[in-house]
Amino acid sequence: MTMLEAVHLGLSEALALENLLYCLIGATLGTFLGVLPGIGVFVSISLLFPVTLHLSPTAGLIMLAGLYYGTLYGGSTASILLNVPGTPSNAVACLDGYPMTLNGRGGVALLISSVASFVGGSFAILLLLAFSTTIAENALRFQSAEYFSLMLLGLVAASVIGGGSALKGLASVVLGVLLGTVGMDLISGVQRFDFGVSTLADGIPIVALAMGLFGVPEVISSIRNQCGRNRVPVGSVSFRSMIPTRDEARRSLLPMLRGSGLGGLLGTLPGTGGFITSFMSYAVERKLARDPERFGRGAIEGLAAPEASNNAADQAAFIPTLTLGIPGTPVLAILLGVMIIHGINPGPNLVFEEPRLFWGLVMSFWVGNIILLILNVPLIGIWVKVLMIPYRFLFPTILVFVCIGTLSVNNDPFDVLVLAGFAALGYGFRLSGYSPAPLILGFVLGPMLEENLRRTLLISRGDAWVFVERPISAVILGLCTLIIVYPVLRALLRRRHLPS
Amino acid sequence: MNTRVKDVVSGGVLLAVGLLVLQSALGDYRVGTFARMGPGLFPALVGGLLAGLGGLIAITALLRAPGGSAVSDETFERRAFVVVLLAITLFPFVLIRLGMLPAVVAVAVISVFAAPGARPLPTLMLVAALAVVVWVVFGVLLQLPIDFVRWHWR
Secondary structure, eight states: OOHHHHHHHHHHHHTSHHHHHHHHHHHHHHHHHHHSTTOOHHHHHHHHHHHHTTSOHHHHHHHHHHHHHHHHHHHHHHHHHHSOOSSGGGHHHHHHHHHHHHTTOHHHHHHHHHHHHHHHHHHHHHHHHHHHHHHHHHHTTOOHHHHHHHHHHHHHHHHHHTSSOHHHHHHHHHHHHHHHTOEEOTTTOOEESOTTOGGGGGOOOHHHHHIIIIIHHHHHHHHHHHHHOOOOOOOOOOSGGGOOOHHHHHHHHHHHHHHHHHHHHHHTSTTOOHHHHHHHHHHHHHHHOSOGGGTTSOOTHHHHHHHHHHHHHHHHTHHHHHHHSOOSSHHHHHHHHHHHHTTOOOSTTHHHHOHHHHHHHHHHHHHHHHHHHHHHHHHHHHHHHHHTSOHHHHHHHHHHHHHHHHHHHHTOTHHHHHHHHHHHHHHHHHHTTOOSHHHHHHHHHHHHHHHHHHHHHHHTTTOTTHHHHSHHHHHHHHHHHHHHHHHHHHHHHHHHHSOO | OOHHHHHHHHHHHHHHHHHHHHHHHHHHSOOBOSTTBOTTHHHHHHHHHHHHHHHHHHHHHHHSOTTTTOOOOSOOOHHHHHHHHHHHHHHHHHHHHHOHHHHHHHHHHHHHTTSSOOOHHHHHHHHHHHHHHHIIIIIIISOOSSOSSOSSOO
16 A cells, blocks of 8 residues: 555545544543643543444544543643643753743644644654554564564663663563453463452453553542642733744744654664653753753753654554554553453554554544644633632542543443552552553563463474574564663673772 | 662552462463473563562662662552542442442542531532433443342342
């Protein structure tokens, strides 16, 4: 299929009335939830995930994807106007976005952030269009050994690059893989680690796990801060205040493009999401600037580049997710879970077996991004009002919906107890400096990792050297080793340079 | 608690969990050979890996100079933690006994106390609004197969 045919097929699918409607609902609801502080992508996807099970697979996935980038989009509004990042990826937007608001340029900051997000998203969509067929074609030649290594790379990259202690990241990912083994063993049919509970026979419910690890701990640790905070009205943001001066527009153009490039390319690697790339592109702009001391005081470059790059990265994360079946970010792991529930097998076959769904989804990203760009300008007044909702009313509401959402997936009250358990674990993780993101990735990839390992060893008759004898697998495993060894080496070298 | 103590404790917990899994995987499930892996082999490998990582985390924390990095990143919000977990845990029990709407009311009323200084009237209004929204969204629109109020409990 040529690229034009793909675009055509995708557009006809994405613009079908039902899909367009759910794209609109997803993107708008996502922005709404993203603007609310304390609700990140994880919470918004987990909250609405049960709803999408009632839709057709394409509409459901389009709506979830819309929620995903809508939430990211909305998150920057809270950063810019209130200095409270709606999602971690938007934390960088606080650095120069909030000072711009203080300087009376809040309207411009919001517009530039919308445009930058759109540019970044579009760049990543172009990458998807250009490369996904090629990647999938090559990946079709992969056998279980290559898959095993590739998944290992995704897990290692997610845990080590994610920031913080590499050891803790690895421990988190390994714990996730372990939790993924709960339930029936696909090959022997034996029930593993179900403790005699019938609910666990199908494995740990992913919504309970995700909301417990991310949503509830986020609520617990924001309650005191957010309730004590007086939400200062920022004044009205009028249309006129959003028009940038010629100078502002000129200065944000190049940073936007650089940010998109950096985010799009790095975001393709499994495990590197918008959070890291937004910080990296902020650092790049600061290095390139003639007058770096303006950064942190409302430099428009420091807003445009990271906003473009985090959207590009989060959108590019769909590349490994859709073409290889390896989630680019932990959130997309949930999306893969949804696909599997709908009976669609993610992997390189997806683009060939389900071209309507694949290209429809890809083109819906563009439709959704355009909807967001158009919607955000007139709706900004409403978002500002949404920001004023006191957290005192917000958090009991979030908790009620978290409980009902968890319950409604399987209609099993026991799932809510599982939620409570993971909430305790997630809060413990927060307190002791572990990141829960690698855990989710491990949880989703774990069963596939085990299946491919067992299949490979079955074929090779127990010879583990196959993983290094097959060239592609060997290269990937080499990368894994490099990622693990590099921080250790760097730490050792740095220690030697320090006077002891 | 400083970071060092946290690392030692969390590493120790992971070590213990890993060892328990290792023991259970080897004891309760067939291990098999590498060519024909039984259901116990993979969990055993992963459990062993977890124990090793937990041990490493604890040991590196012990070797670090004490008090070196005493960054207190997160404070333990005891009140919020206890109240929120209590509210969530009660939800399924109230749901089974009394139905969805009482369960929603219970979660909302209890969780309000996670923040100090809750006032009765706004709380009442919030709870009423939530009950209506839940009934409309999940009962009327999505038609969840759940009793909203259970009249004949025993």
